[in-house]
Amino acid sequence: MTATLSHNPTLAGPAVPPGRPIPGQNPIPGQGPGSGRRALSRFATHRGAVLGYFQLLAGSGGRLVLQVLYFFLLANTLSLADMGVFATVSAAGVLIGCLAGFGFQSAVMRAAARRRSSLGGYLAAYYACSALALPIMLALAGLLYLVLFREVIALPGYLAIIVVEIALWREIELLVQVNSGLGRFGAASTLVSLPVGFRAAAAVAFWAMGGGDAERWSLYYLVGNLVAVVVLVVVFHPRVRMRLRPKLVRGKLRDGLYYTLSHFLFLSQGEIDKIIILSLAGERMAGIYAITIRLIDLTAVPLRPMYMMYSRKLIQAGRVTKALLRESMRIEVVIAGISTGGLLALIALLSIWPNILGTNVSAAYGMLTVVLVVPAVRNLLEFHSELLFGFGNLGLRAAITGTLVLIKALSVAALITLFPAPESWTLGLNAASALIYGLSFLAVYGLLTRNAA
Secondary structure, eight states: OOOOOTTSOOOOOOOOOTTSOOTTSOOOTTOSHHHHHHHHHHHHHHHHHHHHHHHHHHHHHHHHHHHHHHHHHHHHHSOHHHHHHHHHHHHHHHHHGGGGGGGHHHHHHHHHHHOGGGHHHHHHHHHHHHHHHHHHHHHHHHHHIIIIITTTSOHHHHHHHHHIIIIIHHHHHHHHHHHHHTTOHHHHHHHHHHHHHHHHHHHHHHHHTTOOOHHHHHHHHHHHHHHHHHHHHHHHSOOOOOOOOHHHHHHHHHHHHHHHHHHHHHHHHHHHHHHHHHHHHOHHHHHHHHHHHHHHHGGGTTTHHHHHHHHHHHHHHOSOOHHHHHHHHHHHHHHHHHHHHHHHHHHHHHHHSTTTTOHHHHTTHHHHHHOSSHHHHHHHHHHHHHHHHHTTOHHHHHHHHHHHHHHHHHHHHHHHHHOOSGGGGHHHHHHHHHHHHHHHHHHHHHHHHHTOO
16 A cells, blocks of 8 residues: 655765755755655655545546446436336345355454465355245245335336346445455456446446336346346456355354444444335335436545445454544544535536436436435534444444434434425434434444544
8 A cells, every 4th residue: 555765766975964964965954855855755655545545536536427428328228117116226235245155254354464374264254144034035025025015016017126236236236346455456346346337238228228127127137237246246356265164153153243233333324314205104205315416426436435434454464553543533624525515516417407417317406405404414424434334343333323313213213204395304404414423423433532542
């Protein structure tokens, strides 16, 4: 991550006593050769981090273009009701998929960042646990289908979406984490972009074939992601010898399950509202809300490369320090500014050209003006989660996130029940979001400060 100046030649010359100006040089304070060398040294120290960030950002920029194409085609090919069904089933699959590998992806990333010689053993443990977790995840998906989705989508379409989220997308996520942990930011950048490209290709094919409902789209979705996984595994999977060691599995299983729980609760913050809205407000409102959240997620594109790199930095640091906490608070200001600025830019764009992203997307314009605080809060909560993950506080992460999920679920359910009209949600949604962020900030920084060196 860092570069040195060891290959930069220096001019030879007579020794000059400390504090005395070099002959022929103006001794202006701050303008001597020492300050220049210090500036170069500071640049060199951070050059690797800057280059790594821009490598990841390049991938995120490519991903943004592909996401917009994918989103534009899908949002305007499916009806709002079908969009709501697809987004909600996908959200349910994402939550169930947290069980994949029983949380061993956390140990895999740590091994990639700190103990590369043990990476093969951790990968073997992850895949073995994934095989054991798969029937459990399918059983949970079947139960959820009977309770919530039986009336809105046929079983084959439902299962196609679920398989993508609990198996295929988890493998892509693992590859991103491993390559990021190894410092291969160019590969991680490509891994961020290519899967969205395959999804966009599936959306183009779906549109070209005349579109259809959520069930028909699910088949294109499955094929696009399956092709993506095959290609990415062949090209980007680490070439290491994988040997399963039962002792390693037993030793790390508890930490893995902690990670599973905390990751489930973290993702629930962003997904549980979709399930509640489908249940209480119907498919069409769920579709409008899903489009709104998809637009909001675009504000996180320039931030996620930073999360990946900062998480790696925290893992390598190995302990909490006051300097890192101060740095984290400064980063929060940047996150809030970028998130809110991105939302205001989207609102301005859609107010000038309402149909620039299609008529279905224009239906979400009113909702965007309701959720003014939500983008910043979503992105800041993701950053808080990265802090706790990076410092290894998985139990704390689960406890904090579980409390926040409960508050959010109750708030959304109460809003829909008491105020059926979405335009009445402004005060309630923003107040609930601000409360959730405030509680998270106090809990995370309060507890980390106690442990700071």
